[in-house]
Amino acid sequence: MLTLKQSRRLQSLIIGALAWAIAAVIFFPIFWMVLTSLKTEIDAFATPPQFIFTPTLENYLHINERSDYFAFAWNSVLISVSATLLCMCLAVPAAYSMAFFETRHTKRTLLWMLSTKMLPPVGVLVPIYLLAKQFGLLDSRLALIIIYTLINLPIIVWMVYTYFKDIPVDILEAARLDGATTWQEIVRVLLPIARGGLASTMLLSLILCWNEAFWSLNLTSSAAAPLTALVASYSSPEGLFWAKLSAVSTLACAPILIFGWISQKQLVRGLSFGAVK
Amino acid sequence: MNSPAIDTPAAQASTPVAHKPRRLAPGWFLVSPSVALLLIWMIVPLGMTVYFSLIRYNLLYPGENDFVGLENFEYFVTDAAFLSGAGNTLLLVGSVLLISVVLGVLISALLEASEFFGRGIVRVLLISPFFIMPTVSALLWKNLIFHPVSGILAAIWQFFGAQPVDWLAHHPLFSIIMIVSWQWLPFAILILMTAMQSLDQEQKEAARLDGAGPIAIFWHLTLPHLARPIAVVVMIETIFLLSVFAEIYTTTSGGPGYESTNLAYLIYTQALLQFDVGMASAGGLIAVVIANIAAIVLIRMIGKNLTDKQ
Known part of the structure; x- marks a missing residue:
């Protein structure tokens, strides 16, 4: 027994x-x-x-041989970081006012934002492609930065909103009583308190931008193409260099994989729109 | 409530509880950039898609932009490609959802069942595929796993004396389902595992003391607790799975024939390979309608849960 x-x-x-x-x-x-x-x-x-x-x-050592790896990597970095920063600039004020000045429209606005994620990208592929062409933004980093900012905005607003919701209003009230303006209140009080949450939100945004592979494949060809496009270019039969493909892929995925491991707990919250803690 | 005096510190000090809609102006002002941008992002392209879908518009024949009514929709829907595209989309979304939810629940239940050596490492290994970019995972599977000559599966088949299978050529949709499931199962595990950790251990212990077996506990306690996280997984995955693109683009290019073409890929071929903007727009709108039907159902199911948590 x-x-x-x-x-x-x-x-x-x-x-x-x-x-x-x-x-x-x-x-x-x-x-x-x-x-x-x-x-x-x-x-x-x-x-x-x-x-x-x-x-x-x-x-x-020969990662640059077949194509200019560093140019693609630089595009990925530049696009992801810019889109993330831009997105945060838009999302933080929005989340601040929704979390601390809740009106009867707030919940509906939040759900509406989420619903824009339901719009499948193919539904607007043609107009976005033509608009980009019209404005000379095909194969430009700017186009991807704008698009990534917009497609991630709902998730980021939700995530920042759930973090702000956890902060007691009293702390902000106290700052206000001491005569802080809205700007001071956000920058000096709110942001330092929510630092951890904001960092993981930015990490999530970086991961999403880095791995995005619909718009990057359709709107770029060479000059602005990020790593997703470089890897996709190996799918053609002339690219039968598996060891090199693996090296490129490993380098392309390593930073994001490490980010993901670090922030897995917080990601759950962001990816589930705050519904799972 | 909206009197200007409210904004002065003295007034606030006298009414410390009344901090509801005070200072409405900054609130409205701060939300509006995000709302306005998202509104433009939705309305302008969608409006253009609607317009393009009603006219004849092929980039190869410029200037012939007559109004054709619903002709584009008719052509798109009656095309043989549409039926297989829609069928493949449903099959892809349905299978991946089923695989990731069922296996996700089982695997995360296993991980939470008992403490064991290296649980943290196992967790990290299990969720890793989620962070691999779609083009990498597609090529990884295509060249290193599915390849009929030097792929891992070919080696396993040969080891057992079987003829290696050319997965992407003979079972294209199945192969893509495998690749996409490999990417999304970790997401389900990540969410469900976290949800399970919040399950009340005392309740579980009480059930055990009352003589409930592990299966009964799983069925009557764990599974009901997981209802909301599962709904979240289904909703998020549906959003992304409806527009799977890179995995098809880099492996089968939708072929052979239309066997692995989903709606997203079909619309892409119409627009950017055949330059038929009108048809592609009609297809795009159909994809939007399908996505919205799914979205309405799903938001009804869990939207309340999402905002009512506080």
């Missing part, structure tokens, strides 16, 4: 083994990508796939 403690331990062992097995299967493609990026092109294409090989950093 097993004692209670022993059966608990056995249970934990079985559950642990099962969980590790599932995690290994789900994570395998990413692991395999990193492994392939350390192979030579010949090893990468070998059958059967090789687990043991002499690792090489060659692919990373």
Whole structure:
């Protein structure tokens, strides 16, 4: 007969083994990508796939060979950061007034904002494409910055709103009593308190912008193309350089993966529009 | 309530509780940029789409922009591609939702069932695919997993003496469902796991003391607790799954034939490959209507939950 403690331990062992097995299967493609990026092109294409090989950093050293990797990476950074900052500038005041000066329209406005996310991008692909063409914004970073700001705005407003909602109104009242203007109240009191929440909101926005692959594929060709487009260019048959593709992909995903790991708890809140804590 | 005197500190000090709609002006002023931009973002392109959908408009034949009424819709809907496109869209959204919700509930229940060695690492590994950009995950699966010669699956098939399968050529939609599920299952796990942690442990313990088995606890306690998070997962995933694009673009290009074309990809081919703006716009509007039907149903289901939490 097993004692209670022993059966608990056995249970934990079985559950642990099962969980590790599932995690290994789900994570395998990413692991395999990193492994392939350390192979030579010949090893990468070998059958059967090789687990043991002499690792090489060659692919990373020659990352610029096939295309100008750093130009694409720079576009990704510039577009994601600009769109995120712009989005925060719009979202913080909106969330501030909705969280602390609630009117009977607030809830409806919030739901309406969410509903704009329901508009599938293909529904407006043609006009946006033609407008971009008209204004000479095809293949420009500005077009992507504007679009990313707008498509992420609802999520960001929601997320900032839920963070602000947790802050006691009394603290702001106190600042107001001391004669602070609205501007001072936001910058000197509210933002420092909500620092953590705002940081994870920005992280979420960066992740969404970095990985966006509908508008970046349709509106850019070379000059403004971010990493998503660079990776997509490897899908053509002439791009059978798997080791290099893996190296490029690994570099493109690594920063976001690390951001994601750091902020997983907060992401839940943002991605569920505050409904799950 | 709106008298100017309210804004003076003295008046506030005398009525400390009355902080409801005071200072309405800044509130309205601060929300309006976001609202105005989103309104423009919705109305202008959508209006243009409606207009384009009613005229003949092909970029290859400039100047022939007659009003044609609903002809574009008629052509789009009666085209053979539309039926398979709509069918594939439903199949894709439905299957991925089913896979990610069912497996998501089971996996997160497993992770929360007991403490075990390296649970934090397992968590991180499980949610990782969600952060991989769509073009990378599509090519990763295409070249390293599904490839009929040197992919991992081919090696496994060969190990068991079976003929390797050319997944993307013979089962294109199934393959894309696999790729997209791999991206979205982690999202479900992430949300559901967090939700499960907020489940009242004492309640669970009480149920256990009353003689409830693990399955009974899961069925009567955990699952009802998960109703709202599951609704959230379904809503968010539906939004994104209706417009899956990059995964198809980089793997099968919708083929062979229309076997793996969804509505988003179909509209893209109409607009930017065949330059038929009129048809593409009609298709776009149909996609909008479908998305809105889904949205209305879903918002009805959980919209109340989202705002009434405080």
